[in-house]
Structures are given as structure tokens and as C-alpha cells.
Amino acid sequence: MSVRVVARIRPLLEKELDKDVIVRADSTEDGKPLTMVKIPSPKNESEEFSFAFNSVYDQSTTQEELFSAEVAPHMKALFQGLDVTIFAYGVTGTGKTHTMRGGLKLADRGVIPRLLSNVFRRAKKVAKDSNGATTVDVALAYYEIYNDKVFDLLEPLEKRTPSGLPLREKDGKTIVVGLSERSCEDLKDFERLYIEANNNRVTAATKLNAHSSRSHAILRVKVTQTTGDMVRESTASAIDLAGSEDNRRTDNDKTRLVESAAINKSLFVLSQCIDAISRGDKRIPYRESKMTRILSLGQNNGITIMILNLAPMRSYHLDTLSSLNVSSRAKRIEVREIENEVVFKQPPRSNSGLGGTNMQRQPLR
Ligand code: ADP
Numbered sequence: 377m378s379v380r381v382v383a384r385i386r387p388l389l390e391k392e393l394d395k396d397v398i399v400r401a402d403s404t405e406d407g408k409p410l411t412m413v414k415i416p417s418p419k420n421e422s423e424e425f426s427f428a429f430n431s432v433y434d435q436s437t438t439q440e441e442l443f444s445a446e447v448a449p450h451m452k453a454l455f456q457g458l459d460v461t462i463f464a465y466g467v468t469g470t471g472k473t474h475t476m477r478g479g480l481k482l483a484d485r486g487v488i489p490r491l492l493s494n495v496f497r498r499a500k501k502v503a504k505d506s507n508g509a510t511t512v513d514v515a516l517a518y519y520e521i522y523n524d525k526v527f528d529l530l531e532p533l534e535k536r537t538p539s540g541l542p543l544r545e546k547d548g549k550t551i552v553v554g555l556s557e558r559s560c561e562d563l564k565d566f567e568r569l570y571i572e573a574n575n576n577r578v579t580a581a582t583k584l585n586a587h588s589s590r591s592h593a594i595l596r597v598k599v600t601q602t603t604g605d606m607v608r609e610s611t612a613s614a615i616d617l618a619g620s621e622d623n624r625r626t627d628n629d630k631t632r633l634v635e636s637a638a639i640n641k642s643l644f645v646l647s648q649c650i651d652a653i654s655r656g657d658k659r660i661p662y663r664e665s666k667m668t669r670i671l672s673l674g675q676n677n678g679i680t681i682m683i684l685n686l687a688p689m690r691s692y693h694l695d696t697l698s699s700l701n702v703s704s705r706a707k708r709i710e711v712r713e714i715e716n717e718v719v720f721k722q723p724p725r726s727n728s729g730l731g732g733t734n735m736q737r738q739p740l741r
């Protein structure tokens with residue numbers, strides 16, 4: 377089991393161009409790849425917190441670049457039978473849906489359509505290279521977890537039970553009972569299904585008074601390769617998580633409190649699982665939330681990629697810090713004291729010796 381935790385900082389949108397940018401990507405040394413996210417301390421702006429990641433993508437990163445760097449390298453493993461799981465984590469408005477789904481224009485396409493396109497291309501190649509001895513089936517499941525209940529997004533709203541679909545254990549795996557699965561022939565087929573299902577999600581949102589930012593949307597792509605009586609099955613899962621902001625700060629509505637509790641719990645368990653996997657622990661607490669249970673996170677031999685989405689503006693300051701705290705793989709947070717005026721004019725360098733001390737301290741929350 378391997379895990380990568382990376383951060384992606386989105387650009388300012390057109391209507392935000394006058395906003396104050398406080399989040400930046402940095403490297404440990406000049407010329408090294410970007411692996412650090414830096415953000416000022418909210419209590420003392422002359423202090424800067426640094427968070428370390430496996431990789432950091434700044435505002436100039438295209439959809440194509442992100443996919444090639446973080447997802448494409450694992451597609452071979454998927455066809456060798458490993459499960460690949462990609463999460464987008466972060467505050468609402470930071471680019472999770474943009475990263476996973478993206479826009480309709482070719483260049484704007486996100487991880488999901490690119491992944492499917494890659495899967496179909498490989499499937500064709502496997503069949504061709506085996507002279508038809510191996511067949512490859514691609515099947516989709518798409519569901520959301522809202523308030524700890526599982527809803528099938530491939531089913532029309534009328535067919536959903538309000539209590540959600542039950543889970544059951546089978547051969548040590550968690551199964552969502554009654555979850556539908558659709559076979560997909562090609563990218564066109566996929567897009568038709570996916571668009572229809574996303575429309576379902578929107579309809580559901582208005583009827584149930586839920587918002588997409590309050591549920592986890594999980595797309596599961598099952599690849600089945602059959603050669604004679606040998607069957608190899610693996611899955612790629614792409615998850616657009618619920619917003620990680622603290623909803624309680626802005627809204628005391630009772631429904632919101634219930635939603636917040638469910639979201640906070642599952643995101644907390646997720647981060648615990650990611651930590652445990654990256655430490656190489658034997659015990660992964662995946663049973664403690666529905667989402668991690670259904671994904672059997674850390675139970676099978678697979679690859680997990682967590683993308684932390686960040687918005688660079690000051691208005692997100694506290695929520696950004698809290699999401700950095702949850703996702704950063706750095707166990708110790710470095711705090712540098714920098715001399716305000718001087719250093720802000722030149723780009724600050726780590727250990728620049730400007731009288732800064734390196735202290736270890738946990739930032740807020
Ligand atoms: P989330 O799903 O995390 O709530 P969205 O994906 O909806 O956030 O992004 C919020 C807004 O920012 C959308 O208008 C989206 O198109 C835009 N956006 C996000 N990331 C990028 C990016 N890397 N480049 C350009 N626009 C982006």
C-alpha cells in the first residue's frame with residue numbers, strides 16, 4: 377500500500393483578481409521541485425508556517441500536467457491488478473470538482489474523464505496484444521455519501537430509499553447492497569452516464585435541501601480482464617469529498633449541525649487512515665467511517681493519492697490552515713520568524729540566517 381499526499385493551489389478567478397494572496401508554493405532549495413506550502417500565521421503575520429507534501433502544484437498547473445504527474449503513472453499498476461484511489465480534499469470553492477471532473481473543453485477536463493480515456497485506450501491495447509484472448513470489461517458505479525448514508529447516483533431520484541443503501545460484509549470486503557453498476561464501452565458511453573448521474577445529483581440536492589459540498593461523491597471504475605477462466609479485477613476510485621470547512625462557524629441550523637458532524641467524522645477518519653498508511657502501520661482505522669470502509673482503504677494492495685485543493689486568498693485563511701494541518705505529511709510544523717520589511721521584498725529563503733529561529737510548534741487547531 378502506498379500513499380501520496382499532494383497539494384494544488386488554484387489561481388485567482390477573474391472576480392478575485394483584487395484579492396490578497398497569502399498561500400504560496402515553495403521548494404526546499406532553489407531549483408528543487410515544489411514540495412512546500414507556505415502561509416502566514418494568523419496571529420502574527422511576520423511568522424510563516426510551512427507544510428511539506430510529496431509534491432505541490434501551483435496556480436499555473438494545467439489539468440493535463442496534474443494528470444500526467446499524479447495519475448497516469450499508476451494506470452499500468454491498475455491493469456496489473458492494483459486498486460487506485462484518488463481523493464480531492466479541501467474547503468468548498470478551492471477546486472475539488474474542477475480537479476476531479478473539470479470543465480467540458482478538452483483542455484479543462486479533470487482527472488475523471490482523463491482516467492476513463494486512459495482506461496479505454498489500455499483496454500483496447502490489452503485485447504489487441506492478446507489477439508482477442510483477453511477481454512476487458514469496464515463498469516461504473518457512482519454514489520454519494522450524505523449524512524453517513526449511501527445513495528446510488530446511477531438511479532433516478534424516485535427509486536432511492538431515504539435511509540440509503542445498506543452495507544454488508546462479504547469475504548472480508550464491504551459491499552453496498554443494491555448499488556448499480558453499468559458496463560461502459562467507450563468514452564462517449566461513459567460521458568453520457570456521468571452527465572446524467574451528475575444531473576441526478578443536482579436534482580437531489582434541491583429536493584433534499586442538500587448541497588454537493590456536503591456529500592462525498594465516489595466514482596468507481598471496475599476493470600475486469602478475462603483470459604479463459606482467469607479473471608483479474610481491479611478498481612480505480614475517484615472521490616470528490618465534502619467541503620472540509622467548519623460549517624458550524626457560519627450556520628447553526630440543525631440540519632447543518634448533523635451534516636457537519638457526519639462530514640467532520642468521516643474526514644477525520646480518512647486523514648487517520650492516510651496517516652497510518654503513510655507510516656506503514658499494520659492497523660488502519662478504516663472501519664470507523666462508511667466511506668473508508670466501502671473503499672477498504674489500506675486493506676488491499678493499492679495506491680492512494682490525496683490531492684489537497686487550496687484557494688490562495690486571505691478570506692480562506694483559517695480553513696486553509698486547518699486543511700493543511702490535516703493533510704500535510706510533515707509531522708512537525710516549522711515556524712520561521714522573518715524580518716518583515718526586508719524579507720517581504722525579496723523572496724524569503726529557508727534558513728536565510730536573517731536572525732530567524734527555527735522553532736517547532738503546532739499552529740492553530
Ligand atoms: P470545490 O469543488 O472545491 O467547491 P470548484 O471546483 O467548484 O471547488 O472550484 C471553484 C471555482 O474555481 C470554480 O469556478 C472553478 O471553475 C474554479 N477553479 C478551481 N480550480 C481551478 C483551476 N485550477 N483553474 C481555473 N479555475 C479553477
Ligand code: MG
Pocket residue numbers: 472473474588589616
Ligand atoms: Mg465541488
